[in-house]
Amino acid sequence: MIAPAEQQPFPDEPEPIRVSEALRIETPENVVLDYQLAGPAPRLLAYAIDWLVRGVILSGLSIVASILEVGFAFILGDASGAAVGMLLIVWFTLEFFYYVICETFFNGKSLGKHAFGLRVIHARGYPINFWTSLLRNFLRPVDAMAFFPFGIRFFPMYGVALISMFASRKLQRLGDIAAQTVVIAERRIILPREPVILERIQPLERSEIGSFRPSYRTLAVIDEFLGRRHVLTHERGHALASVMASELAERLEFRGDQRLVKDYPMAFLARVYVTLVKSEEASESEHARTESQSDIRGVDEAAEFLVGLNQ
Amino acid sequence: MxxxxxxxxxxxxxxxxxxxxxxxxxxxxxxxxxxxxxxxxxxxxxxxxxxxxxxxxxxxxxxxxxxxxxxxxxxxxxYSAPPARFSRVIHFLTSGFPQVFRANIWYFWTAFVLFFGSLGVTWAVVQNNPPLVGKVLAPDTQEMYEKMYSHDPDRKDTGFGGGNVFMQGFYIKNNTSIAIECFARGLLLGVGTVYTLLYNGIAIGATAGYLISLGLSQQFIGFVITHGSFELTAIAVSGGAGLMLSNAIIHPGQRTRVEALRVRGMEAIQVMFGAAIMMVIAAVFEAYWSPAPISVVFKYVVGTLMWALVITYLALAGRDHHTRNLQSELGEIDAA
CATH class of the missing domain: 1.20.58 (Methane Monooxygenase Hydroxylase; Chain G, domain 1)
Known part of the structure; x- marks a missing residue:
């Protein structure tokens, strides 16, 4: 979002450091990808799931082990402790290698992370390997330290990790900083729905508008705004649209019915959009538009305002 | 369009x-x-x-x-990571680990002095002045150790309680966890690592001095000498790995602290993984060989050979690879 950062009331003050959830990575395809970093809450929930999974495995095995020990005692007359010994080895493996095994073999995901759509990747965008995973997970004992004296014995509180995450720009715990990894949230992929059925909207008369043509960006904002209009009430939609509608009407030197702009700005925007898209299809002159872009700041700012309100 | x-x-x-x-x-x-x-x-x-x-x-x-x-x-x-190959594991054990270890030998020597120094001093002091052991070990702990080691070496039932498999599990879980935590605490500017090294050095030294002052030196040294080669060395190695992390934060050199931690961390974790493997080997010896009813002299011989093996391995393994394997391995990690 590019919204109101430029209009700082006191330009002399240094710009505040923003805590951003976005991570930019340039891929070998020369495409810049934006990732969303995962914050403490989803990560704690994912941890809780992993903790439960390990807990269930261990409890199940300890029941099996006790039964075996009783069996040994009954048959051999002496509980050998062999089953408990194996249990301890499993415990050790789960404690220090559960995450390493998961993250190495499932490309940065453990069961809990998978459940919450999280993934560990290298901060430069490539996948993590065995050593990276081992480093970030062997450092867990320090991250897991909590700062209260009574600390819950069996559920590590990750106090150090929390502070580290808030102190670092990329929401990294200490293990992440050392291994240079980040945890990202992979959102579900949904193609934005088709905005409006263009055929049913009547374009404006050519005689009603002047020669001004807004930028692609402005048109895209109208397009997406109309596509999302079902999430707003009618009044709210018109109220949001009126800012841009009146600005556009002025720029376009709109000479038609002014009530359309005042009372039904959403409809006005839709009709402007249809008109301009239609006219664009008629004349494929893209250069003319880019040249006129310098004098459309007002409309663009209104568009940004609209984007800001929408998100 | x-x-x-x-x-x-x-x-x-x-x-x-x-x-x-x-x-x-x-x-x-x-x-x-x-x-x-x-x-x-x-x-x-x-x-x-x-x-x-x-x-x-x-x-x-x-x-x-x-x-x-x-x-x-x-x-x-x-882009997912290249699959792990078994040959890489062999390579790590035969040359990768000792090479990274030697490349960072001074961290090991520092941890070595802290751990074996405190161990030796406490041992000497307690052996010459046994009542001092009360400053380190609680009375019931002293009694437990005394009971553990005063069994007749020829009896099959060792005084260590529990079967071999149980003890193996216990040693793997307990001792390896200590080593890993000793490493991780290096992030706390080294305070945690130094504390862990000194704490364990003093505790082990006091136990040794106390038991020998009781005249149990044969049982104690016979028990400890074989697995001690891997175990005690591995504690110092993991301490060294922890100090690598601390030093990256304290003396980052020309890099930023975060960058120094990343570069040093990639080597430290390899050293630590090697130490963890040594710990597991030690646990197997400690559970099966050390308490076995075998003549003490034989144990001394095997134990001494093990020390020689560990030292030779760390000092010499992978030296014949003139092709700077270490560099290429780290390079791969960077570019993977």
Whole structure:
């Protein structure tokens, strides 16, 4: 979002450091990808799931082990402790290698992370390997330290990790900083729905508008705004649209019915959009538009305002 | 071409790629048949290209974030880490670990002095002045140790309680955890690592001095000498790995602290992994060999050989690889 950062009331003050959830990575395809970093809450929930999974495995095995020990005692007359010994080895493996095994073999995901759509990747965008995973997970004992004296014995509180995450720009715990990894949230992929059925909207008369043509960006904002209009009430939609509608009407030197702009700005925007898209299809002159872009700041700012309100 | 036409013409491509990405979710790309991998590669590049087009034309945030996430997930699936190979494990054990270890030998020597120094001093002091052991070990702990080691070496039932398998599990869990925590605490500017090294050095030294002052030196040294070669060395090695982390934070040199921690951390973790393996080996010896009813002299001989083996391994293994394996290995990690 590019919204109101430029209009700082006191330009002399240094710009505040923003805590951003976005991570930019340039891929070998020369495409810049934006990732969303995962914050403490989803990560704690994912941890809780992993903790439960390990807990269930261990409890199940300890029941099996006790039964075996009783069996040994009954048959051999002496509980050998062999089953408990194996249990301890499993415990050790789960404690220090559960995450390493998961993250190495499932490309940065453990069961809990998978459940919450999280993934560990290298901060430069490539996948993590065995050593990276081992480093970030062997450092867990320090991250897991909590700062209260009574600390819950069996559920590590990750106090150090929390502070580290808030102190670092990329929401990294200490293990992440050392291994240079980040945890990202992979959102579900949904193609934005088709905005409006263009055929049913009547374009404006050519005689009603002047020669001004807004930028692609402005048109895209109208397009997406109309596509999302079902999430707003009618009044709210018109109220949001009126800012841009009146600005556009002025720029376009709109000479038609002014009530359309005042009372039904959403409809006005839709009709402007249809008109301009239609006219664009008629004349494929893209250069003319880019040249006129310098004098459309007002409309663009209104568009940004609209984007800001929408998100 | 306007936005609508563009979306209309590209949508089948995006949907197809979306389908492939969803199907692969979590799995490796090599699970797909060859033709689909080729398709995937082609589609991924096309989607990346479309994303760039939409960005440059400013065709809307919704569409951009849709394609961004599609490409991002595609990217994560497409570029997954190379599969681990067994030969790499062998290579790590035969030359990788000792090489990284020697490249950072001074951290080890520091940890060595802290651990074995405190151990030796406490041992000497307590042996010459046994009542001092009360300052380190609680009375019931003293009694427990005394009972453990005063058993008759020829009896099958050792005084250590529990079977061998149980003790193996216990040693692996307990001792290896201590080593890993000793390493991790290096992040606390080294305070945690130094504390762990001194604490364990003093505790072990006091136990040794106390038991020998009781005249149990044969039982004690016979028990400890074999697995001690791996175990005590591994504690110092893991302490050294922890100090590598601390030093990266305290003396980052020309790098930023974070960058220094990353570079040093990649070597430290390899040293630590080696130490963990040594700990597991030690646990096996400690559970099966050390308490076995074998003549003490034989144990001394085997124990001494083990010390020689550990020292030779750490000092010499991988030296004949003149091709700077260490560099290439670290380089690969960087570029992987």
């Amino acid at each position: 306007n936005k609508r036409e563009f979306v209309k013409s590209r949508k089948p491509t995006w949907k197809r790629f979306e389908y492939l990405v969803e199907r692969l979710s979590g799995g490796a790309i090599k699970r797909l048949p060859a033709q689909e991998i080729a398709d995937y590669s082609q589609l991924f590049r096309e989607v990346s290209n479309d994303l760039a087009t939409i960005r440059s034309r400013g065709w809307g945030q919704d569409l951009e974030s849709y394609l961004n996430h599609l490409a991002a997930r595609g990217h994560n699936t497409y």
